[in-house]
Amino acid sequence: MDIARNPATPDGNPEMADAASEPLHPPVIRREDYAPFPWLLPRVTFDFSLGLEKTRISSRLEVVRNPDAPASPVLDLHGDGLMPLEVKVDGEVINSWVMAGDNLRISLPGEAHLVEVVTEIDPSANSQLMGLYASNGMLCTQCEAEGFRRITFFPDRPDVLSTYTVRMRGDKAQFPVLLANGNCVASGENQDGSHWAEWHDPWPKPSYLFALVAGDLVSRKDRFTTMNGRDVDLAIWVREGDLDRTGHAMESLKKAMKWDEETFGREYDLDLFNVVAVSDFNMGAMENKGLNIFNTKYVLAEADTATDGDYEAIEGVIGHEYFHNWSGNRITCRDWFQLSLKEGFTVLRDQLFSQDMGSEPVKRIEDVRVLRSIQFPEDSGPLAHPIRPDSYREISNFYTATVYNKGAEVIRMMRTMAGEERFRKGTDLYFARHDGEAATCEDFVKAIEDGTGLDLRQFRLWYSQAGTPKIIVRQEQDGDTVRLRLTQKVPTTPGQPDKQPMPVPLRIALFDPATEEHRGEELIVLRDTEQSFDFPGYDEAPIISINRGFSAPVSIERDIAREDLVFLAAKDDDPFARYEAMQDLVVSHLVEALRGELSAEDRTKGRAAILQAFTAVLEDSALDDLMRGELMILPSQTYLAEQLDISDPQAIHREREGLKTWLAQQCEALLEALHDRAAGGPYRRDAAARGLRKMRAQTLIYLAAGAPEKAAKMAAAQYHAADNMTDRQSALIALAGLDVPEREEVLQAFYKRYQGNALAIDKWFAIQAQSLHPRALDHVKALADHPDFTLKNPNRVRSLYMAFAANPQAFHAADGEGYRMIADCILALDPINPQTAARFVPPLGRWRRTEPERAALMRAELERIAAAPQLSRDTFEQVSRSLG
Structure with missing residues (x-):
């Protein structure tokens, strides 16, 4: 399942009465308590x-x-709001039979039985969008993680595998199209x-992979030969x-199948592959x-409606x-604690696919930016957890950047240490060894270990320890030998x-300052708290390029000129x-400024160095523009806050x-020339x-900061001349932050x-909510009352x-x-859709890393939420952990 790809933009239930039945303190589920069904x-x-209002399930x-x-x-069969x-x-x-809470309990004395249960539900009342629900006249399902129990009584757990006939x-007239697995x-x-219609899935699967769609739909059809x-x-x-x-x-689907x-x-192993698009959906997509x-x-x-990013x-x-x-x-x-087994591995696979379909370096930078802006703060906050958690109260709260994105980075490290060829041997062994099974993260690591010949005993700590490691780098020169002293x-x-x-x-890689070249890239593996690595043959201290390609999800601290x-x-x-x-x-300069460590002279020198590098990026004719665009982006405010113990x-x-603003003013002519160079020509989707x-x-973005009146005219002209959403949206983003006619x-x-x-109106809401306009908060208030807004x-x-919170x-x-x-x-959303409501808690949970006055205000709001009656399990867990 894909979570929202970027929670700062629109992407990536029990009915309201169900919230009232939630326990005040939902029980903690622990990995160590796992037992097979x-x-x-x-x-x-x-x-x-x-039926939209009444569906009967036998x-x-x-x-x-x-x-x-x-x-x-x-x-014992799980249920949720059923009878x-x-x-x-x-x-x-x-x-x-008896009801044990929401669960149906049936006495079965023998070894084998046929159990039949009839239930009835109202999909139109299902505002949680979990289980079977109605969306604009159609019926569809979302069952991961525990939605199937809202449809009928069943052992709704991932280690119970069955073949399904539906x-x-x-x-x-109402449901001309009937689809299932x-x-x-x-x-x-x-x-x-x-x-x-009768559908049969010959491959055993757990209930969370069940899917059903019924509605008035049309299809684009094609064929793929395996x-x-x-x-x-x-x-x-x-x-x-x-x-x-x-x-x-x-x-994209055909490319993915071939890749x-x-x-x-x-x-692929079935005769059909169907994709259905639904407008009401909690997540990005689901792999049923x-x-x-x-x-x-x-x-x-x-x-006209989708950006290049879309x-x-x-x-x-x-x-x-x-x-x-x-x-x-x-x-x-095997159980939900192993979620990163499927999600971390699959995120890595989709990252590798995307980089092969486009620009490998740009894709890598984009993935690291997401990790640093979402996962690093998660790792340093009250909701920190390993990629294989030890406990939870509500599993939907563990569909996190740690499980997905850091999980992908952990597997990528194994690939880096093994090399692509040996890693492929490990994954082949994993697929062969565990096909048709409900497996664990340990099963995956063991298959990679056996297939590659790596010793991964210590590496398993990445699965059980939370937090982003910091690597402190010290460079020493001893004769013609360079020594790297690394501390973890x-x-x-x-x-x-x-x-x-x-x-x-x-x-x-170690660059010789005289030749501006290096002797080749090397891979070193830091295994201890402190470790030294020697590189002979350098009479002059080289310039060290480290963690190239972001080979490890760590932060690097070093004293570099x-x-x-x-x-x-x-x-x-x-x-x-x-x-x-x-x-x-940029980060080192801004952090020193924020700590009050910069004299006027230091500030001038720091800005001059940044300007030198920034100008080189703008003027480098050998640089492709996709990469140029990446290099122009300043570190995010979230990432800067991570560099400080307490942030203002x-x-x-x-x-x-x-x-x-200063960079824009210094480079105004260069920026304007680049903007003009990018104009004109019919819309194309090639890399150039x-x-x-x-x-x-x-x-x-820069000109709006440094020359707002000029930028406003340029942006308006770009908007009206645009033949695509990418140019139209970038113009609107620049204008939304300016107080201009x-x-x-x-x-x-x-x-x-x-x-x-x-989808386009979602962009319109988000652009205004994220804008740098001084009255952005007032704009969001007004938009909440807009006729097109709905919870x-x-x-x-x-x-x-979510755009506003970012x-x-x-x-x-x-x-x-x-x-x-x-x-x-x-508080307004929790009775309607607790899974979505809970995802708004983490921005408030950063109060411990925020300056005292704002921290007190953030904590007070968390306490207000915690005091609300009938809070859902989803939101209760996030708030209680954030308050700590």
């Missing part, structure tokens, strides 16, 4: 009589005792105007009117076997969910005060290292914006055209043009409030009004 369910059959469960589990005289209408055992109606019946084996029509010559029918299902926007998604065969040797259900954001694209995200998410067919479906998780510090995190050193693979960073920012042949040097140059958000904002648009967007005119033009297009659609909620200037208003706004949103 006492019954096996090899085959299950479900019959759905479909289930037939073949159950046999599990020889690998302690015997139990009862069968059985009828229960049969071996064909006989029984009344001896029969659906519904009104043909696997292959359609039969269909027909009834005399009463209804019709039916590496062994099997033809697979492909279809992307959308609402009428959206079909023209599905071409890119289909091409997975070539790179990992994985072939053979029937992927997607947020429309990650399917629909055309030049196109890239669609390709990546389509790939991610398809790759789950093996890394998640054919091999699934793994910080204290909640519940883990003492840490052991972990293996850290670091790709390095400013001129050496300028050299690396201009000359390093590793694109990521060049980007990193540019970032370090407004002070960080002032220093960062002050530097941006995308690079021009990316660079053009960055020039406007052109701002309102272009905002209204955008709204009028796209009114009725939900019932997760995309729309995220587009306004706006440091407005969110951290000195009087705490920004904090109150997010707290009010959480």
Whole structure:
């Protein structure tokens, strides 16, 4: 399953009455308490009589005792807000069943039984969007992690694998399309105007991978021939009117299928592959076997409505969910503590796919930026947890950047240490060894260990220890030998005060200042708390490029001369290292300024060095524009705050914006020339055209800071001349932060043009909520009352409030009004959709790392939320952990 790719933008239940039944203190679930389910369910059959307000489900469960589990005289089936209408055992109606909380408990004295249960639900009342729910006249499901129990009683856990047969019946006019997992084996029509379809999935799967869709949909169809010559029918299902926007998604799917065969040797295993786009969806997409259900954001694209970033995200998410067919479906998780087994591995796979489809260095930089802006703060805050957690209260709260993105980095480190060829041997062994099983993270590591020959005993600590390691680098010269002294510090995190050193693979290169070249890249692995590495043959101290390609998810602390960073920012042949040097140059300067350590002379010298490197980026004719656009981006305010023990958000904002303004003023002519160079020509989607648009967007961001009146005219002209959403949106972003007449005119033009297009209007909300305008907070208040705003659609909620929470200037208003706004949103949203509500808590949870006055205001809002009656499990866990 794909979480929102960037929580700062719109991406990546119990009904309201259900919230009242939540326990005040939900129980803690612990990994060490895992026990296998006492019954096996090899085959299950479900019959759905479909309706938007009433759907009846008849289930037939073949159950046999599990020889690998302690015997139990009862069968416990999970439920959530359900009541059985009828229960049969071996064909006989029984009344001896009991309800144990939400769960159905049935006495089963024998070794094997047929259990039948009838339930009835109201999909139209399901505002949580978990289980079976209605979305604009259609029915669809979302069952990961524990949504299936909202449909019918079942052992809703990932280690219970069954083959599913699903029969659906519904009104043909209302639900002309009936889809489920696997292959359609039969269909027909009834005399009463209804019709039916029967689907069978031959591959055993857990209930969280169940999917059903019924509605009035149209499809784009295609075909893919696998590496062994099997033809697979492909279809992307959308609402009428959206079909023209599905071409890119289909091409992305075919590319992903081919790439997975070539790179990992994985072939698709069903006759059909269906994708359905749904406008009401909590996450990005879901990998249900053979029937992927997607947020429309990650399917629909055309030049007029989708940015270059949207196109890239669609390709990546389509790939991610398809790759789950093996890394998640054919091999699934034993329990939810092993979530990174499927998600971390699949994120790595989608990252490798995306870099092969586009620019490898730019993709790597983008992935690291996400890690640093989301996962690093998670690692240093109250919600820190290992990629394989030890406990939880609500599993939906562990769909985190740590499990996904850091999980991918941990597996990438194994790949770096083994090399691509040996890593492939390890993954081949994993797929062969555990196909058809519910596996653990340990099973994966052991397969990589056996397949590559690596000793990963110490490496396993990456799975059990939270926190971002800091590597302190000291460079010494002893004759003609360079010595690197490395020290590793793994910080204290909640519940883990003492840490052991972990293996850290670091790709390095030593540049000779005279020749401006190095002798080749090397890989060193830091395994101890302190360790030295010697490199002979250097009469003059070299300039060291370290953690090239971001070979380890660590922070680097080193005493490096400013001129050496300028050299690396201009000359390093590793694109990521060049980007990193540019970032370090800016970060070190801003952090010293924020700590009050800069004299007027130091400030002048620091800015001059940054300007030298920045100008080199703007003027380098050999640099492709995609990379130029990346190198122009300043470190985020979130990342800057991570460099400080206690941060003042407004002070960080002032220093960062002050530097941006100064750079823009110094480079105004260069920036304007680059903006003009990027203009003109028909819209294309090749790398060169995308690079021009990316660079053009960055020039406007700088000019809006340094020459706002000129930027306003340039942005308005760009908006009206644009033939694509990327240029139109970048112009609107620049204008939204300026207090100029052109701002309102272009905002209204955008709204009028796209009114009725939900995804485009999401952008309109988000751009205003994230803007640098001094009255952004007031704008968000007004937008919350806009007729197009609703709390019932997760995309729309995220587009306004999550974007606002990622706006440091407005969110951290000195009087705490920004904090109150997010707290009010959480309290209003929690009874409707607790899973989405809980995702708004972490921005307030950063109070311990914020200056005292604001920290008190943030904590007070968390306490107000915690005091609310009938708080959901999702939000309760996040708030209680944030308060600590």
